Amino acid sequence: MAAGGFCKLPNGMVVVALNLPYDPAGVRVLVHAQNRARALTRLRNLGLRAIYLRGNAAPPTPDEITAVLHHPDGLIWRTAPADNGVTAPELWHPIRALLRRPPAVPQG
Numbered sequence: 001m002a003a004g005g006f007c008k009l010p011n012g013m014v015v016v017a018l019n020l021p022y023d024p025a026g027v028r029v030l031v032h033a034q035n036r037a038r039a040l041t042r043l044r045n046l047g048l049r050a051i052y053l054r055g056n057a058a059p060p061t062p063d064e065i066t067a068v069l070h071h072p073d074g075l076i077w078r079t080a081p082a083d084n085g086v087t088a089p090e091l092w093h094p095i096r097a098l099l100r101r102p103p104a105v106p107q108g
Helices: 036-045 062-069 095-100
Strands: 003-008 014-020 027-033 075-079
Touching (some): 014 036, 014 062, 027 062, 027 095, 062 075
Antiparallel strands (some): 003 014, 014 027, 027 075
8 A cells, every 4th residue: 555645726626645666765656636536546547556545644745736736747756755754856757757667676
């Protein structure tokens, strides 16, 4: 199950943020949609089938909301922050870039 949360905007739409296990670090995905169910459906339609949002433990920050609202697709990702919350600055990527990436092969 993915950690995440949502924020309802004044116009009634929502921004959903999910931390997904992908590669060793994981990714944070942001989705802009009419409601939470449609946001999760958008991800499932892209092939991310086992995506559920339970609770609101990690809602999107104001900067994340701004980023997804200004993206034409309304669906972006970047590497998830570490447990201590410190990350190197990274730009947001369109979801197509994530789905094209081959998964990392474990060494050993």
